[in-house]
Amino acid sequence: MTEEARKPLAVVALALAVLAYYFIAPRRLEPEFVLKPAWTVRLETDAEADAAPGASETTLGFELEGFHGQASPDGRLLSVSSKDFRAAVRDGFSIPYASDTEGLVAFDAYGAPAFDIAAPGLPWFSSGRLFLAGPEMGSVSEYSESGVLLWTLDLPAPISAFAADEALAVAGLVDGTIVAIERDGSIALRTAPGGSRIEIILGLAVDSGRGRIAAICGIDRQRFVLLSRTGGAYRVSSHSYLDSDFRRPVSIRLAEDGQHAWYEGSDGMIVRSLDDGSERKLDFPSRDFTISEDPARGLTYLLARGEKEATLVVVAAPDRVLARYALPGAEAFARAYGDLVFTGSGDSLAAFAAGED
Amino acid sequence: MTTKRRAALLAASILAAAAIFALEWPTDAPRALTTFGTRSDGRFSTGVELGSTDGLVRTAAAGDLAFVLDGDRLAGGFPSTLGAFAVVAHSRDLTTVYGGLEPGTLSSYLATVHERDILGRIRAPSGVPGGAAWFGVFDRAKDAWVNPLILLAPEKDAQIPQIRAVFLSNQERSFRLGEARSVRQGRYEVLLDAVDPAEAAPERAPYSLRLLVDGIERFACRFDSAAAPDGVLRFNLKDSRTGPAFYDERGFMRLGTLDLARGAAFLSVSVADFAGNASELTYQLAVE
Incomplete structure (x- = not known):
């Protein structure tokens, strides 16, 4: 067969191959993750509340750059x-304060004074618990929901990191010490992980249910340290040296699945497996981040706050990035609530439903 | 180790550190507006407040910049009662802490610092014209705060401390010594209102205090250091009176209780500042 005669056959063969590829090779496109708006509220200085005091319902507390208050899930x-x-x-209470506040007043969900605290210090809620940072970062106290002092503890050095869950509060100090405090104010642990030229605790996370405390600590070299409770005492169960050289607060969280830790890396978010110590870097902002998890859907909402805007990243467990959004304003937040993610940024509150397009 | 022995060792080591490690004043105004031990926010302060004319805070000595909070909250949102602050780790286990700084002005690029490097700008104002920086010195080896005046170059201070009042107080009433010449026998708490005034700083705490009753020392302390080994901060580990309740709600110092029996009693109170200026008052009481 001549060269000329082969040409039509080659064209036919190519066409058949393209047709075959078209019908056989294509796969169904994966649906794209989207957050569908459920509601939006614009906040104004003279905004009036929608609900009359006295109603009893679930409330969602919020704090933005110029506002604080409570909203209902709808x-x-x-x-x-x-x-x-x-x-x-926190949900149900707000305590406004200034840096030189003398005496604090807690307001309930409807803006009515609920209780006051005369002691000096600045308030912080975590896991529903109310803590007071004492003067000169040298002490911490816990108060009840009605403003009664439960305990106070003087610490040997200034606090540089603090975390708490329902059962345990953990303070990290500038001298490299970690102090874990039980609900009654007694000291459950006082240890210094060491291992670096300069000892300091830069970030802490706690999971008292699994008996774990995770820390980013030390300078030259910096370390991730995981303390685990075994036989009634906390011991270092794993650690690794990091390539970071932070000299400022570092965000770290333990995932609800008990299998991962999230922490700020030198150039991205680090997801660390607590089982085998393997790490994966995700390329998005990780400074000053919070996480909120939706275990029913296997979703994690990560919100990293920058100077002018925040970044919301939705991750499917353990580390598959589904979507990424920019939120205006530094004081943004995002938290999963039921089948919604409740967010706030700038002067707006909004709720979104996770779905597919 | 006994508590007394530990306290003695701590004091000795701090004085030894002072002999070999001197610090520069972190601001351009070498005068403490409040001293170590001054009542602040209901308890005694573990640092000093420093004024400034140029508003800058500088490192007191060379070291490693170990921690910078260039905002008002730690990771996770825990609020800082020192405001924006910086921590510098020095040799010989000393750490200096610089608080009350303006967020956004702190050095974020430094890793090692030299003496007099600028750390940030003082947050203004806080009742003091131009604002005031908070400065503390921590001994990592001893887990104790150290009075910064021990390590700083001596400040010019010719003013003598003032004993403003001494009270004997029981559950029924309070007697101001000097006005009251006689009291009934019984148990009394001794309260002292004393300050070490300086220019533009009228409420500084003295450096040392002493109470003698009939020639016997009943209370003595120096504001050298403070530690919280058991969750309670005290500036004298061997004396539980020097804990959180040392100051009462009026700011008077609680020097302990006395059991006064019938007869004459002589109470002598002396206070001194760090420069060595001292004052002493003696009271004679008829106990009925």
Whole structure:
């Protein structure tokens, strides 16, 4: 067969191959993850609450750059106040404060005074518990929901990191010491992980249910350290040296699945397996981040706060990035609540439903 | 080790450290507006407040910049009662802490610092014209705060400390010594209102205090150091009176209780500042 005669056959063969590829090779495109708006509320200085005091319902506390207050899961504003400096907020309570505050007043979900605290210090809520950072970062106290002092503890050095869950509070100090505090104020642990030229605790996370405390500590070299409770005592169960050289607070969290730790890396987010110590770096901002998890859907909402905007990243367990959003304003937040993710940034609150497009 | 022995060792080691490690004043105004031990926010302070004319805070000695909080919250949101602050680790286990700084002004690029390097700008104002920085010195080896005046170059201080009042107080009433010449026999708490005033700083705590009753020492302390080995901060580990309840709600110092029996009693109170200026008052009481 001549060269000329082969040409039509080659064209036919190519066409058949393209047709075959078209019908055989294609796979169904994966649906794209989206957050569908459920409601949005714009906050204003003179905004009026939507609900009359006295109603009894679930509330979601919020703090943004110029506001703090409470909203209902269906988007009604229960209370909103402008703030001059900061507010400690949890669901049902808000405590506004300034850096030189003398005496604190806690407001309930509808903006009515609930209790006051005369002791000096600045408030912070975690896992529903109310803590007070004492003067000169040298002490910490816990108060009940009605403002009664439960315990106070003087620490040997200034606090540089602090974390708490329902059962355990953990303070990290500038001298490299970690102090774990039980609910009654007694000291459960006092240890110094060591291992670096300069000892300091830069970030802490706690999971008292699994008996774990994770820390980013030390300078030259910096370390990740995992303390685990075995036989009634906490011991270092794993550690690794990091390539970071942070000299500032570092965010770290233990995932609810008990299998991962999230922490800020030198150039991205690090997801560390607590089983085998393997690490994966995710390329998105990780400074000053919070996480909120939706175990029912296997979703983790990571929110990293920058100077002018925040980044919300939705991750499917353990580390598959589904979506990434930019939120205006530094004081943004995101938290899973039921089948919604409740967010706030700038002067707006919003709720989104996770779905597929 | 006994508590007394530990306290004695701590004091000795701090004085030894002072002899070999001197610090520069972190601001351009070498005068403490409040001293170590001054009542602040209901308890005694473990640092000093420093004024400034140029508003800058500088390192007191060379070292490693170990920690910078260039905001008002730690990771996770825990609030800082020192405001923005920096921590410098020095040789010989000393750490200096610089608080009350303006967020956004702290050095974020330094790793090692030299003496007099600028760390940040003082947050202004806080009742003091131009604001005030908070400065503390921590001994990592001893787990104790150290009075910065021990390590700083001596400040010019010719003013003598003032004993403003001494009270004997029981559950029924309070007697101001000097005005009251006689009291009934019984148990009394001794309260001291004393300060070490300096220019623009009228409420500084004295450096040392002493109470003698009939020639016997009943209370003595120096504000050299403070430690919290058991979760309670005290500036004298061997004396539980020097803990969180040392100051009462009026700011008077609690020097302990006395059981006064019938007859004459002589109470002598002396206070001194760090420069060595001292004052002493003696009271004679008729106990009925």
